[in-house]
Amino acid sequence: MNDGFHLLDIVFFAMIAAFLVLRLRSVLGKRTGHERPPEKWTAAEPETAEVIDLAQMRRSAFEPAAESPMGRGLAAIRGADRGFDLDGFLGGARAAFEMIVGAFAAGDKATLKPLLAPEVYRHFADAIDTRARNGESLTTELVGIRSVQPIEARxxxxxxxxxxxxxxxxxxxxxxxxxxxIEGSRDRVVDVIDEWTFRRDTRSSDPNWLLAATRTPEE
Incomplete structure (x- = not known):
């Protein structure tokens, strides 16, 4: 008799466990092996409606309030450029940052020119030429990018x-x-905070953004 009740208990708890697993799968979605890493915003095509909802939640973390100055600025940009996507822009800006930092250190003006607005390119090229005249060299290792956060849009x-x-x-x-x-260190990692402004003519068929201004914020 006790063995019978024990068997019923096992079956009962197994049914509860199966129910909980199904509920968790419905809320969290299934892992497919193509999940998006936290620091990136390019993902494989989601397979379930639940995954789409979670992706939307991640994207909304970067979206300012609609009534804020930046929210109104982004709305104005989207009005002029229907293809503007904030996540895609941030991913492109991250890639551009890596390329520009590396090219500037290497003195690679050919790589810099199509990425920079003319006035910014002139400043970067002048700095590279000054280093060359003085026989100086700049070594830069980009260890990692902690964050890329929009602070102004218009x-x-x-x-x-x-x-x-x-x-x-x-x-x-x-x-x-x-x-x-002369300056810096070959073996010391430092935190660097930059404020970079990117610009694009929405009336042009050219989809590329150019770096239009750089500054280091005051502490």
Whole structure:
């Protein structure tokens, strides 16, 4: 008799466990092996409606309140450019940051030119030329990018303008012609905070954004 009740208990608890598993799958969605890493915003096509809902929740974390100045600025940009996607823009800005930082350190003006607005390119090129004349070299290792956060957005006479606060970890060393360190360190990782402004003419068929201004915020 006791064995019979024991068997019924096992069956009862197994049914409860199966019910809980099904509920968790319905809420969290199934893992497919193509889940989006936390720091990236490109993902495989979601397979269930639940995964789509979670992706939307992740995207909304970057979206400011609609009534805020930046929210109104993004709305104006979307009004002029129906294809504007904030997540896609942030991913592109992250990639551009990596390319620009690396190209500037390497003195690669050919890579920099199509990524920068003319006035910014002139400043970067002048700095590269000054280093070359002085026999100096800049070594930069981008250890990682902690965050890319929009802080300002507006539509300015047909130009979409978005400013980002970029927090990264870098190793920077400026050395003289004889290898002496003038500034920075070859083995010390430092936090670097930049505010970069990107700009695009919404009336142009060219989809590319250009770096239009850079600054280091005051502590």
């Amino acid at each position: 539509l300015d006479d047909g130009f979409a303008v978005v400013t980002l606060r970029i927090v990264s970890e870098q190793v920077n060393a400026l050395t003289s012609h004889d290898g002496q360190i």
